Amino acid sequence: MVRVLLILKCLMSVGTTTQLSVTTTAIDSMLLADTGVFRSEYKSFLFSVKGCRDAHLKLLSHETEVRQYYQVLIGGWGNSMSMLSIIMDGITNVDSSNSSEMDCDVYKQFWISWDQDVIKVGRGNATGDDVFLLYEDRCSFSIKNIQISGGSDWNLDLAKVDWIMYSTPFIHAPVPTGNGYTVNVYKEMFCYTFDELRSVQMPSKVKCGIECAVELSCSGFLYYNDSKLCEMMSYDAFTYTTTAYYRKQLQI
Structure with missing residues (x-):
């Protein structure tokens, strides 16, 4: 089962940010909309991970894992590569990065954004900076939920991933004109x-x-x-x- 270290009724609020900490292993997964840290109106998401490898995120087109979705794998292949894929009737890998992103002992912070037909994944806490995965999808779809899980390994310590998820209040921003989009x-x-x-x-x-x-x-x-x-x-x-x-x- 998923070990929830800080469950919904114990969500921490830091300023205007709600924070949720969870641990997943090889057989675990969690839907973030169920915890209150994700809303379908969001266009980006901040999180931190600690683990030796294989942090999986699925950006779902529906409330649960059905039909098409984007899949982000950070620290795959023994923490040697990260991958961005689209899952439809099969899997299509659309971008990759040959880099070691995970750390067994230290939390590393990342962000994901999905706006203006572009999916991006980057390092740090400033959305838009230090991008290492990117894909322009002219047929992009709205994201209704995010599913997180750990890797697959007989050694559960290697498959374990500690997460800290950050949720900030949604501010609706219409598509700008003039010098913007x-x-x-x-x-x-x-x-x-x-x-x-x-x-x-x-x-x-x-x-x-x-x-x-x-x-x-x-x-x-x-x-x-x-x-x-x-x-x-x-x-x-x-x-x-x-x-x-x-x-x-x-x-x-």
Whole structure:
């Protein structure tokens, strides 16, 4: 079972940050939304790990481990490599780093972010700094939960990973314009099947695109010329089966 050193009713608050400490081993896993340190509105997450190797994190598209998700492995292959992967109907490794990131005796701090179609993993407590894993996913999906676990080894001491998770209050920040990110084009591409936001009648594909552009929760759209139906899609991935969309492209 998961050894919870500081369970939900004993969460520590340090300033505006809530902190949760847990230990996982080879057969353990924990869903962070269940503990109160993660919310689906977050676009980044801070944590510290102590262990000899194999700290696993899964960025889930649903509340539990189903369908597609991003997988982050820190200190894999005997603490010689870290890996970022996408899991759909199979596993696709999208970036790796040949470096020793874990320490058996000392906590090392890391961050993960998933915003503007880019997944990043870095060292330290400043999100955006010292990146060692990165992938641009033009079909990115919203993250509903994070699952953590230790490695797989007959020696449970080697498989054990101590975690400290940090949660800060969520502040909603809309997509900026001007010198920041702005929606400037749509690109027709095959993506995962996303949940539908809503359907409306629009006189043209251009009008459908404008309607989607002004709605932050719209990831793209389908337009049917015969019926003039505009289907706007969310960022919530429904299945890994692909569908052709006009997908929002965010560019500086």
